[in-house]
Amino acid sequence: WKCYGHVLCYVVFQATMLVEILCLLIFTIRVIHYAKVILRDKFWKDPKNICIIVILTLTLVDMIIYGALKAANYYGVRWSRVLRPLLLVNVTEGRQLRRAFRSIRNALPQIFYVFLLFMFSILIFALMALKLLGKRGLTNINGTPYFTSYLEIMFDLYVLVTTANSPDVMMPAYNANFFFAVFFIVYILINTYIFMSVFLAVVYNNYKKYLKEEVRQLVRAKRHKMVRAFGVLQEQREEGGEPVVTQASWNQLVRLVQPNLSNAHRELLWSVSDDKNQGAIGKVAFVQLADLLNIEIITIKSRPHPLQSLCPSLYQSAPSKLLCQLVQHRAFVMVYDLIILVNAVFIGLDEENPMIANSEWVFLALYILEILLKLYVFEPRVFFSKHSFWNWFDTVIVISALIATIVNSVMKSSSHFSSRQILDIVFILRVLRLIRVVDSIKRFRTIINTLIRIGPAILTFGQLIIVVYYIFAMVGMELFKGKVTFYEQSSTDPAKAYCGNPLLNGTDFAKLNYCKNNFNDVVSSFILLVELTVVNQWHDILYSGFATVTHISARIFFVLFHVIVVIVILNIFVAFVLEAFFVEYSVDKSDLQTSLERKIEELELAVAQYVTLQRVVHTSSSSLADLTLNFKITSQHFLLLCVIANCYYIL
Amino acid sequence: WKCYGHVLCYVVFQATMLVEILCLLIFTIRVIHYAKVILRDKFWKDPKNICIIVILTLTLVDMIIYGALKAANYYGVRWSRVLRPLLLVNVTEGRQLRRAFRSIRNALPQIFYVFLLFMFSILIFALMALKLLGKRGLTNINGTPYFTSYLEIMFDLYVLVTTANSPDVMMPAYNANFFFAVFFIVYILINTYIFMSVFLAVVYNNYKKYLKEEVRQLVRAKRHKMVRAFGVLQEQREEGGEPVVTQASWNQLVRLVQPNLSNAHRELLWSVSDDKNQGAIGKVAFVQLADLLNIEIITIKSRPHPLQSLCPSLYQSAPSKLLCQLVQHRAFVMVYDLIILVNAVFIGLDEENPMIANSEWVFLALYILEILLKLYVFEPRVFFSKHSFWNWFDTVIVISALIATIVNSVMKSSSHFSSRQILDIVFILRVLRLIRVVDSIKRFRTIINTLIRIGPAILTFGQLIIVVYYIFAMVGMELFKGKVTFYEQSSTDPAKAYCGNPLLNGTDFAKLNYCKNNFNDVVSSFILLVELTVVNQWHDILYSGFATVTHISARIFFVLFHVIVVIVILNIFVAFVLEAFFVEYSVDKSDLQTSLERKIEELELAVAQYVTLQRVVHTSSSSLADLTLNFKITSQHFLLLCVIANCYYIL
Known part of the structure; x- marks a missing residue:
């Protein structure tokens, strides 16, 4: 803010101040509204609310001081800006974030002790370096004396831990004598490799420990609430018998909690809970309900294709059936993988060449044809179901590319000048299309699926x-x-x-x-x-x-x-990815899932895990297979991931 | 080898050749000797032997070719040198190394798939970079065109994964437009952070899995051999009863296997095996023997101090007893920690100052006094027992420093010139002495102990x-x-x-x-x-x-x-340190250890875990406490560590 006195500057200053006052106001209204809604006692006991009020007050004070200083043409520091992100952490919506911060805070003492030891190690090495190298009259390449000040050495060695000044920091000593390299190698071994691994281990272990504790509390709270719900719904069927919940009230409850659940699905869940077919369930079976609802079951009803209902004679004709078989054949996927590879080569070539530029239209047409063919063969609602990531990916990319390419060529033909921005988008979309090829290789698919699954957590x-x-x-x-x-x-x-x-x-x-x-x-x-x-x-x-x-x-x-x-923080990230992959390797199903699967098998339904819908062959001949089930595995580990990954439980 | 024709060069060439021929000869003799000793069938079935023979033959062929080329003044490549380390891997002594290599080899396919996906990601990003940045006419700082060749981009992006060219590789694009930074940030996020973590996860998981499999095989082999041993020693005590091993033959066996075991220790082990005091044990209890012997029990006999037997009146006198109490007091440790800190400051100061130089003698005297005092108070064999790492550390460092300082000052006074090498050693020893201070802080001690424990594995x-x-x-x-x-x-x-x-x-x-x-x-x-x-x-x-x-x-x-x-390889190292620390955090005792501990408690002996002997207070008043036991925890995890850490089992 060098420009005081200037009119425009004053306006900008006023505008930002105005926005900030507006934000403050919104937050204040929000807090006051919340205080009105909730019990007074509960409001003041929640540290979140107190935190927000303190931050709002401090921000206001800061703004007033800053405004006054500004008016008197003094220099002011807007120190309250540092507090802004804490508002984000403390609002009700920041639950995940708060949990993550709490886990970090709890892990800090352990990290701190390792950090102290690490700093001690740097101090010792710095002292040794000072004694060994300080008096030798060595110089850096720019001629300044090498390793003579203790503070400088400490800092240089800290930087060496991050490897940022390797091997430069070592060269003067190494040039003077061979053996000094040993000093630096030992230093790097201890501080860069061992200590950094220890940091990862400590961060990983503690963060996991506290997060597990939080999850355990959540599970306990869920259990407690389910028991209370059971207390409300329970009935005494016979004299002196155990209290039970009847199927009728259970059905009513499930309909209320998850209105979108299909009847078949609900009946399946009931048959798992009421294993002995008694028409009522006890406390233990009732408490499982939340977990049962949490197991994701994808129902693929082999509905007739809309074209079949519209013009059945055409859709059932021999050429149409042959087409369906062709599209569902493995070779179809392989042909398109080949097309993608050829496309990759064409993209790499010079697009100034008119032949190459026109080939793009051919590829676009081929991709659109693929989507249309698949839509002809598969039921559109199945094709665009929530879990068919790659179908969505393909369609969005291809249609965007089509639009962008058309806009680009229209602009080019009308003004003989193509917009750089649109061309950039076209290029990005073209290259992104190539990613699809990884889905064809099974080994890659599992890795990619894990990465997609930890996506929300990364957010x-x-x-x-x-x-x-x-x-x-x-x-x-x-x-x-x-x-x-x-x-x-x-x-x-x-x-x-x-x-x-x-x-x-x-x-x-x-x-x-x-x-x-x-x-x-x-x-x-x-x-x-x-x-x-x-x-x-x-x-x-x-x-x-x-x-x-x-x-x-x-x-x-x-x-x-x-x-x-x-x-x-970065170590927590690494720990997180590690955990996600370990889960992938050591997944074991919960008892509940096993019993659910058994039940489905009893009902002679096909159980398929992680079936990518795109490749599901619809066996419409078997009348029984109207449900293909896709399980999402939930284990203790996954629970852990879940908490971070924003997937809430029915509490 | 540019210097052919030169006489000296010829001699050097001849000498290295001679050494190599000698080495070849030794290895050949070793193999022939081994072939004579072992059964012919078994010899040829072992891939190790075949490997060694092939390497020896290839080396000989290479030497002959090289010698011939040399003689004809042609240029030759000594390609067989690459094979040399394989000899190290294949000799009988390289068992640990072989196991490590085998685990890596088994983990390779999994790593390879992730690597392919990682390379695919780089290819896609490189293609995008070429399309986005190649045609903009940007230049690097040295004026060369920026991101125009696909191969160069790929290589630059690979280097960016290692972060070595960050942010330089991004700067031209970033300077041209703000948004290109996003491209690089996404690239770094995916390839540097996510993929590198995935590599760690995959390497960790697979390496662990195969190593666990190896350990399981070892345990199975051990069990098998123990059962065979039982078959040899078993007796039929009563008609139709189970075969048993009597205490007499058990004792004979243990004496044979571990002659150094004390009688008390052996009897303790027997009482654990023969829980019901029947004078004989069955197969199950017998098979445990190897694991029982594997549990390390440190027996600290409170032997009388040698001075007490030499002149009991002096050692038992009031001033002597007061001295013992003083040295064993917490304050004694604290005073010496303070001395070390003061010493650290003095080391940091300029040693040219005569006051500082002379103070070194004072510190040396103080350290020697500490060791002497401790030797006066504690029994020397206890003080220098195998497990008192810090006592050994202290003594070796202080005595070496004393010798080096004396040598240095003698040289200085005789020739008025101090040797740089000896002074370096003195400095290093002085600084190393300071490390002792970490042992006083309990939290540090646990971290350091873990590091010391993984020391052999790191080797x-x-x-x-x-x-x-x-x-x-x-x-x-x-x-x-x-x-x-x-x-x-x-x-x-x-x-x-x-x-x-x-x-x-x-x-x-x-x-x-x-x-x-x-x-x-x-x-x-x-x-x-x-x-x-x-x-x-x-x-x-x-x-x-x-x-x-x-x-x-x-x-x-x-x-x-x-x-x-x-x-x-580095990821395996990180995985190793991680595993060691996780073991530290989640150690659980085996059943055997628990029963051993229970037995010791029954016998009213004090059980102390990880007692650092230095701080053990000798309660000679209690006649029962003639055994203080120090358990080394062995769990499934530790077993894993053990295999890498060179600790063999009694197979």
């Missing part, structure tokens, strides 16, 4: 990381805003060579053209923080860049970011 | 990595030997500026002073391979360095190394 994780990023971005913007400026490629300003800051003249930061890595706005800050998460060159960005333009102590910001994001 | 792992490194070093030496030369700091040769190879003139490789990173000898190759394992800058070393001096295809070598070492 929750994304929220977590955005909260942390936002806080660091705000602090970073306060500290480094405007210190580094990016000039457009076309600019001829001499300041472009040193990112608009003479202090950067001749530094690696400017030489490597890193000017756009700055904290001038939120988006740049986020991208810079991603770069810092990737770790490489953070050393260069840090030293040559932000420390030069501000102060040497700026490195504290970067080290803190590394500790929190890379050591704690 | 087996070290063998594994050395075998792989050796193969790559040999190939690297054949490809890149002599291409890059290191000149000493003092050298004034103009070639020093470009590592003796004009092709490197002006490249980053030469500018960053990387000349010593070469493949000219085995040691340099190994250090370079460690740097490549750390991954950072491998891009620079590769591109600017070895590809420049040889050919662009040299990168295949570096990528292959990355795939094998970083993706496969």
